[in-house]
Amino acid sequence: xxxxxxxxxxxxxxxxxxxxxxxxxxxxxxxxxxxxxxxxxxxxxxxxxxxxxxxxxxxxxxxxxxxxxxxxxxxxxxxxxxxxxxxxxxxxxxxxxxxxxxxxxxxxxxxxxxxxxxxx
Ligand code: SF4
Numbered sequence: 001x002x003x004x005x006x007x008x009x010x011x012x013x014x015x016x017x018x019x020x021x022x023x024x025x026x027x028x029x030x031x032x033x034x035x036x037x038x039x040x041x042x043x044x045x046x047x048x049x050x051x052x053x054x055x056x057x058x059x060x061x062x063x064x065x066x067x068x069x070x071x072x073x074x075x076x077x078x079x080x081x082x083x084x085x086x087x088x089x090x091x092x093x094x095x096x097x098x099x100x101x102x103x104x105x106x107x108x109x110x111x112x113x114x115x116x117x118x119x120x
Contacts, residue, residue, distance in 0.1 A: 051075035063095035
């Protein structure tokens with residue numbers, strides 16, 4: 001039996017939770033400290049397949065700023081964030097770009113896109 005402490009980031013309340021891992025044949029997780037069911041879902045996911053939305057910026061020419069804000073269209077596995085940032089660093093755009101434009105299609109083969117969050 002193992003206990004992991006974590007803070008739920010599914011809403012601004014930030015409940016302090018504990019996830020108990022029970023391994024007797026099948027692995028089960030018991031989440032405590034959550035104020036709603038989303039916390040339980042988050043706690044189990046964090047133990048099995050942690051993911052995060054990525055927000056960042058990429059280089060852009062012919063625009064009034066030198067970097068365009070972008071985000072992933074969905075959460076990506078936490079262990080892919082470093083590779084994702086390397087992909088974003090290699091991007092060089094030419095303006096104009098509209099909010100919602102796809103900047104990188106199928107990022108790292110994850111079937112998730114990187115999209116512009118601002119027109120520029
Ligand atoms: S457990 Fe529910 S109330 Fe608590 S931070 Fe997560 S989403 Fe918010």
